[in-house]
Amino acid sequence: MHHESAAGPPAAGGRQRCRTRRAAGTAALTVLLGLCGAVVLGLVHQQTGSDGFLVGLGLAVLPVPVLLAAFRWLDRAAPTPRRNLLFAFGWGACAATLVAITVNGFATDWLASSLLPRAPDRADVLGTTVVAPVVEEAAKAGAVLLLYLHRPRDFGGVVSGVVTAGVTATGFAFTENILYLGRAFGEDLAFGHFGLESTTLGTFLQRVVVAPLAHPLFTALVGLGFGAAALAARHRRALRTLLPLLGLAAAVTLHGVWNGAATRPTRVFFTVYGLFMVPVLLVVAALALWARRHVLRTVRATLPRYAEAGWLTPSEPYALGCLRSRALARDLARRGGGRRAARAVAEYHRAATCLALLRARAERGAVPPGFRAHERDLLRILRRHRPLASAATASAAPAAALPTQARIEEWERLRAC
Template identity: 60%
Template sequence: MSDGSVQYQQRQPAVPVLHEQRPEEALGAVPERGRWTYRPRRVGMVWRSKVFRAGTVIVALALCGLVILALVREQTGPEGFLVGLGLAVLPVPLLMAAFRWLDRVEPGPWRNLIFSFAWGACAAALVAIIANSFAMRWIATATADPTSADTLGATVIAPVVEESAKAVSVLLIFIFRRREFRGVVDGIVVAGFTATGFAFTENILYLGNAFDEDQQLGSSGIASVTAGTFFVRIVMSPFAHPLFTVLTGLGFGFAAISARHHRVRRIALPVLGLLFAMGLHALWNGSSAFGPYGFYAVYGMVMVPVFALVTWLAVWWRRRELRTLAAELPAYATAGWLTPAEPLALSSMRTRGVARDLARHWHGRQDRSRGRA
């Protein structure tokens, strides 16, 4: 190699120097079809990070939880808060287990369900307690009648505010976790977890206030306000809030299985489900205005039949998913992707359970977890 070529190589910088770049290149622009298009190299990179987004959601929900915790504790007092917390947590595992059982055919990820529960318990509850308090004070001031303000707030304001706040959780998962929101069962489960979280926080408030009232009146035992509130909210109607919000979830679930070109249907169905949820919630809250037996009439003639109908629909739809698997999987077995016995096993919940038990016995927990898919 000649000396000239060596000198030429020495003159080439190893790293491009800023002042030797074109201004467009230094600002992050790239050529596109003969013109320079500016694309900042770092803008938006942080927000695309899953860790950053997950951390932002966790921090936001944690802040909402701290605020709602302080508000509830302020209204109930320390002792009332602890009593309300201990009693309100009792139905939560049962409701979560029921919704998770319903989702056994194609279970969704736990992160969606935990987010839904946290949204209901923290964000939705915070929005509801602030908006309801503000609306009732405004109505009481405008009408100069606190009694009518309480009635109007419970039957009109609360259903609209609370169901809208809970519906946001279903909407967020429907938009940002669309691949994991596949149909009616997913809508029911996500809505159920959201409403379970909301009812948990609300029950703390009601039971804590009841205990505080008993402390002031000196009541105790079965005749106490706490016992009555526990019987109505925990024993008789633990499914009330989940039932309301499940109607919204059904709307989103039917929208999820609608064709993409049916845009009107995909928008109208969730709105219709939300309106039904608000209506049933308003009827439930206003049942006491129908006379001394209004609550029992609405409970027996409306709530129980609607609950039975929704339960039947959820179980029927799960069986429909299993029938779909039984009809479509044999083609994969014929192509050699599955063994001949696998379509039959995957289309039966009983056979799936036996397969998981055998996998756990012979191969450990890892293969058992594979059987859940």
């Protein structure tokens, strides 16, 4: 790995064409999601009424910031680009919800009229426990699949998969909660139920308080499958296809069990919740945290090669492999150079982390498309931000235990070199 050859810029015309195509695709996708969102809002408003819609919206938004903050916290080691997360949330809230509302309703009506005309209750049960899990998880998985195929640079492994899937499902649950809470409020108005007897309170407790992670947990299993597939060697095509399908099957199964329990008495619901859902949640969380620690270990093991080539100072790989040291580096930069310096450090850290993960994947035989071009782009980002970010990052590694003033003095000394 030579310093000059790795940094050779691609053709300017090719970069311009790539940017033009990307901008056109982004604009088209934004319009499509906006249209889906407008249709969904119209359908939800039609089923809930104005009062129910406003109440449902106000209650459904409550868990969204908490869930998004949790996924961003999990994603700190190798942050997913915000544009990808915005797409994932928009897909879940708009496109996936529209598919679910349309297909679920059509399928349930078809079951009731064609297969089970004499047992409409059984058709509803099948629609809830079989049809809805398949349709909804497949619709949500669409966002993960699109990013996996069209943004392979940003899809680095298990954490990327879980975060992308979780944010998609958070958007889906947000819109679905507006519908369910709005309907419940309309029923309470119609039947005069208020206070502890209200359907709205029961729906809020079940969907927002007790199980806000239900949809994110289901779809996280899909994300695990895609994340594992991204790490598999490229010649193992069967495995790369099988892993996402296994994740989807697990998500559908878990979703079906959950929906079935929700139709049973409260005692059965909480039994399934405690003995089945909570253990699965703990296992998925443990896997995601292990994967994040693995990312940091990969950074510490891989980046010294780039330090030997002159792209980083010898101490930076150790700072970049520690979240606490990264935070110290951003703090130093902010104190010494303001927000601009802190943003430069954050971009520098993200590029270095992506570089380490990219190189590690290539060495395992899972070389992503456009490996050399991607490596050059990341090295270019390191070079651009190095004047503001390198000194702060280097000083954060050996000085992690020093008082703040000592760290600032060390950073100023390194900047002066």
